[in-house]
Amino acid sequence: MIESMFSTILGGLIGLSFAALVVETIGSAMDLKETVSLAVSMGRIGFSAGVGILPANKASKLDPFEDL
Template identity: 70%
Template sequence: MIESMVLIILGGLIGLGFAALVVGPIGNAMDLKATVSLGVAMGSIAFSEAIGIIFGLLPTNKASKLDPIEALRYD
């Protein structure tokens, strides 16, 4: 679970950085002052974490209910 959280946070930060890089030139081209606010940044990271936790727990929960011998048989 820790690994998935680290990957989720890194992915969210990379996406946020990419968005910040894209917003600046587009805003300049349209004569607008476009920035990424702190609230939007925190919201996007929180949303990314929520989705990652949900989709990380579903397979974990399913795998925890399997018999180890049966789980290895399908490997």
């Protein structure tokens, strides 16, 4: 469960960093001042964690022998 949470949050942070880099690059090329807000960033990290944690929680309750 902790591994799932760590990997999904890390993936969310990597994706968010990439998106911020793209927004800044395109914004500076077009003379726009665009930023990624903190509230949106936290929401996306939470969504990313939820996408990974919910299936891991469900899988942890299954019997491994019955799954195989």
